[in-house]
Amino acid sequence: MSVLVLATRNKGKIEEVQRLISQHAPHIQLRSVADFDLEDVEETGTTFEENAILKATTIARQTGLPALADDSGIAIDALGGAPGVYSARWSGVHGDDGANITKVLTEMDDVSDSERGAQFVCVIALALPDGRHLTVRGEVEGKVRRSPIGDYGFGYDPIFQPAGFDITTAQMDPETKDSISHRGKALREIAPKIAPFIDA
Numbered sequence: 001m002s003v004l005v006l007a008t009r010n011k012g013k014i015e016e017v018q019r020l021i022s023q024h025a026p027h028i029q030l031r032s033v034a035d036f037d038l039e040d041v042e043e044t045g046t047t048f049e050e051n052a053i054l055k056a057t058t059i060a061r062q063t064g065l066p067a068l069a070d071d072s073g074i075a076i077d078a079l080g081g082a083p084g085v086y087s088a089r090w091s092g093v094h095g096d097d098g099a100n101i102t103k104v105l106t107e108m109d110d111v112s113d114s115e116r117g118a119q120f121v122c123v124i125a126l127a128l129p130d131g132r133h134l135t136v137r138g139e140v141e142g143k144v145r146r147s148p149i150g151d152y153g154f155g156y157d158p159i160f161q162p163a164g165f166d167i168t169t170a171q172m173d174p175e176t177k178d179s180i181s182h183r184g185k186a187l188r189e190i191a192p193k194i195a196p197f198i199d200a
Helices: 011-024 048-063 084-089 097-107 174-180 182-199
Strands: 002-006 028-032 067-076 117-127 133-144 160-162
Touching: 002 011, 002 048, 002 182, 011 028, 011 067, 011 174, 011 182, 028 182, 048 067, 048 084, 048 117, 048 133, 067 084, 067 182, 084 097, 117 182, 133 182, 174 182
Parallel strands: 002 028, 002 067
Antiparallel strands: 067 117, 117 133, 133 160
């Protein structure tokens, strides 16, 4: 059984990753960075790729174990691609989903329905303690709703309506969301690569 450290303390994200990884690599034991006495890695990168690699390589080096990290967020066309890498702390407080959503909706109050395009983006990095790493990227197109709706998911899910759907990702059951989400796409791409990369 190989151990893989997931570089997050977000319980929703941990459950989502565990569901998808177990389908492709059932022999991988997933552990959260919360299981280790580590400081959070400061996300100083300017792109999703830079932040994902920074987190994964740092955690792998500190734990001596393979690490998986993602950097994800929402890129809104009318806001010039913002919040982007600052999605989790857009309101000024890291992880305050309600405040982040409120700020986005306030900033987009005068944006017409036809100009509310957005993308959920997820870059996942897999790193070994010696610094070797690989990355994958997943995206899903959609638009920003005018008010939040739905009880599932986390982050910006209550205001993101994926293209081809008339509901938000917060209204989708976990299986449906996994099948179309940015993180689901990236995880399905990287999952079959994990064991060969770790065991190489």
